[in-house]
Amino acid sequence: ANLVQFNGVISAITLTSNGTGYVSVPTITVNSRTGSGATFQVKLSSLRKLDVSENQLRDLTGVSKLKFLQSLFAQGNKLGIPESFEDLNDNDAFDPGETFEDLNGNGKWDNDPLPELDQLASLMNLYLYGNGLEDLSGLGELPALRTLLLGVNEISDVSTLQRFSSLIHLSLNRNQVTDIGKLTDLKSLVYLDLSQNRLSDLRPLRPMISLRRLLLNDNNLTDLRPLDGHPNLEHLSL
Numbered sequence: 530a531n532l533v534q535f536n537g538v539i540s541a542i543t544l545t546s547n548g549t550g551y552v553s554v555p556t557i558t559v560n561s562r563t564g565s566g567a568t569f570q571v572k573l574s575s576l577r578k579l580d581v582s583e584n585q586l587r588d589l590t591g592v593s594k595l596k597f598l599q600s601l602f603a604q605g606n607k608l609g610i611p612e613s614f615e616d617l618n619d620n621d622a623f624d625p626g627e628t629f630e631d632l633n634g635n636g637k638w639d640n641d642p643l644p645e646l647d648q649l650a651s652l653m654n655l656y657l658y659g660n661g662l663e664d665l666s667g668l669g670e671l672p673a674l675r676t677l678l679l680g681v682n683e684i685s686d687v688s689t690l691q692r693f694s695s696l697i698h699l700s701l702n703r704n705q706v707t708d709i710g711k712l713t714d715l716k717s718l719v720y721l722d723l724s725q726n727r728l729s730d731l732r733p734l735r736p737m738i739s740l741r742r743l744l745l746n747d748n749n750l751t752d753l754r755p756l757d758g759h760p761n762l763e764h765l766s767l
Contacts, residue, residue: 577598578598581603582603582656585607586607587606588642589642592645592646593646593648595649598652600652600655601649601652601655601656602656603655603656604657605660606660609660609664609682610660610661646671648669648670650670650671650673653675654676657679659682662683663683663684663685665679665690666686668690671693674693674696675695676696676697676699677690677696677698678700679699679701680701680704687701690712690715691711691712693715697717698718699715700720701721701726702722702724702726706726707726707727710733711733720741721734724746725746727748728749729749729750729751731745731756734755734756734759738760741764743759743762743766744766745767
């Protein structure tokens with residue numbers, strides 16, 4: 530792991546795979562060297578930037594402890610791919626007592642890492658593209674969020690995103706989105722990438738008059754009239 534220190538305090542960490550491909554966030558750097566999970570929480574309490582991209586992670590356990598985190602780069606992992614389990618009663622759901630493939634070695638079945646980000650009040654930049662994500666409902670309150678990159682996933686329902694009214698940059702390219710009606714409240718958006726989805730109705734974009742850059746290529750669009758009257762739009766990709 531590469532550390533960046535400012536005035537003697539660790540402010541940024543970049544984590545790279547050690548060859549196994551499976552790394553748990555709490556064991557990055559200092560606590561694995563000191564052998565103390567408590568030391569991790571103390572030494573990293575002021576962490577501002579964490580890069581765990583391209584590590585095949587299915588779990589973000591420990592990130593919730595980083596209360597001052599401003600940027601999380603977690604792209605190129607497997608956060609949307611649950612660990613396999615033995616479905617003993619054939620109900621297509623994991624039940625207590627069923628064995629599972631503990632790829633992260635954390636002793637629990639990892640199926641939704643997003644609640645771990647809840648209450649990160651300082652988080653401004655979140656990179657989650659290329660993770661196989663389908664469900665965003667686990668995303669909690671992130672009041673400071675400005676940049677959210679969710680491209681190259683399997684997302685169809687974007688209703689959870691309506692709560693992030695401070696978003697300025699949102700990327701949803703290469704997903705399965707058909708309806709953006711719940712995004713109408715994101716009036717601060719300056720950059721919106723909806724390319725390579727399944728959109729046909731652009732009317733929800735009418736209130737987004739702050740948009741400067743809008744990417745809509747490779748959708749099912751026939752009517753562009755809802756884009757009339759966007760005074761700040763500088764770049765439109767169709």
